[in-house]
Amino acid sequence: MPFGNTHNNFKLNYKVDEEFPDLSKHNNHMAKVLTKEIYGKLRDKQTPSGYTLDDVIQTGIDNPGHPFIMTVGCVAGDEESYEVFKELLDPVISDRHGGYKPTDKHKTDLNFENLKGGDDLDPNYVLSSRVRTGRSIKGYTLPPHNSRGERRAIEKLAVEALTSLDGEFKGKYYPLKSMTDAEQEQLINDHFLFDKPVSPLLTCAGMARDWPDGRGIWHNDDKTFLVWVNEEDHLRVISMQKAGNMREVFRRFCVGLQKIEEIFKKHNHGFMWNEHLGYILTCPSNLGTGLRGGVHVKLPKLSTHPKFEEILTRLRLQKRGTGGVGRDVHLVFSCVSHSVTGAVHVLILHQRLTLLGHHHNIAERKIK
Numbered sequence: 001m002p003f004g005n006t007h008n009n010f011k012l013n014y015k016v017d018e019e020f021p022d023l024s025k026h027n028n029h030m031a032k033v034l035t036k037e038i039y040g041k042l043r044d045k046q047t048p049s050g051y052t053l054d055d056v057i058q059t060g061i062d063n064p065g066h067p068f069i070m071t072v073g074c075v076a077g078d079e080e081s082y083e084v085f086k087e088l089l090d091p092v093i094s095d096r097h098g099g100y101k102p103t104d105k106h107k108t109d110l111n112f113e114n115l116k117g118g119d120d121l122d123p124n125y126v127l128s129s130r131v132r133t134g135r136s137i138k139g140y141t142l143p144p145h146n147s148r149g150e151r152r153a154i155e156k157l158a159v160e161a162l163t164s165l166d167g168e169f170k171g172k173y174y175p176l177k178s179m180t181d182a183e184q185e186q187l188i189n190d191h192f193l194f195d196k197p198v199s200p201l202l203t204c205a206g207m208a209r210d211w212p213d214g215r216g217i218w219h220n221d222d223k224t225f226l227v228w229v230n231e232e233d234h235l236r237v238i239s240m241q242k243a244g245n246m247r248e249v250f251r252r253f254c255v256g257l258q259k260i261e262e263i264f265k266k267h268n269h270g271f272m273w274n275e276h277l278g279y280i281l282t283c284p285s286n287l288g289t290g291l292r293g294g295v296h297v298k299l300p301k302l303s304t305h306p307k308f309e310e311i312l313t314r315l316r317l318q319k320r321g322t323g324g325v326g327r328d329v330h331l332v333f334s335c336v337s338h339s340v341t342g343a344v345h346v347l348i349l350h351q352r353l354t355l356l357g358h359h360h361n362i363a364e365r366k367i368k
Contacts, residue, residue: 028073051077077145106278121244130240134233151214176212
């Protein structure tokens with residue numbers, strides 16, 4: 001493990017006051033919830049695989065956060081973490097997900113036929129659309145706690161499952177450690193390649209250990225459906241395509257994800273799930289469906305407007321820059337992941353994009 005004291009049994013020779021972390025300048029959900037009482041009660045506990053409370057909280061200790069950006073500040077190392085350390089994680093989940101209670105039951109609707117609208121997002125602004133989620137394979141620890149052998153076993157299982165797909169999902173797997181220069185260049189050009197984590201939030205949680213061993217990318221022949229293996233989660237499943245037909249993107253996402261899950265179940269390794277948390281993932285922020293929908297939009301005038309951030313906040317959208325000339329903007333409609341609830345209501349996204357277009361036209365007229 002990459003941590004300094006998490007598995008040091010001598011720490012139990014010291015009183016809680018002497019071991020309790022200094023969180024006085026921290027701005028994350030873990031620091032907001034963790035008390036000396038909770039720390040004292042949980043610090044000598046561990047999951048069956050050996051994950052401890054200090055493992056859970058170390059990334060939040062090492063990364064105090066930003067005064068205006070509230071991060072989660074903790075990760076799970078296995079499925080059992082959410083039960084063994086629930087006195088910490090339940091309040092974190094409630095705080096992060098708008099009051100989601102320990103007695104609540106998660107509702108998931110991944111029936112694409114229930115989607116409202118979404119097949120005609122304005123092509124004047126929308127360049128591409130995508131939906132993604134993460135999935136964890138039952139029977140293995142999560143990436144912060146994986147051993148090398150476990151990680152390789154997960155990769156082997158994932159490759160067997162993904163290479164058995166056919167039809168629109170037929171594709172190829174590219175292991176990071178044996179990728180050719182030509183394959184690497186092509187994946188970079190396709191914007192598919194993920195790099196070794198450099199964010200302290202991930203590295204302090206142990207996500208970059210043994211890199212790139214056991215990691216890889218699979219995508220279908222049409223390059224519209226891809227899976228990252230052993231990044232932040234066991235599997236990161238992404239459906240995407242050019243233009244604004246989010247309905248088709250979501251259909252492919254649901255069908256492909258269902259096919260993958262069925263194959264894993266046949267190998268006696270379904271996905272981690274329970275009726276309270278939904279699908280279980282490394283970061284508490286992604287529990288539930290783990291679903292996030294996004295569109296890459298071109299708003300050259302509005303994105304430079306001084307009230308752009310205010311507009312996004314009102315519409316509950318997140319901005320993620322894509323770099324390059326023109327500073328195109330990737331907007332993420334994230335109410336699904338924030339509230340730990342079910343399917344994407346793309347009709348709402350469409351309405352919000354229409355409002356963005358309206359604001360953009362106003363900004364363009366003013367700048368001219």
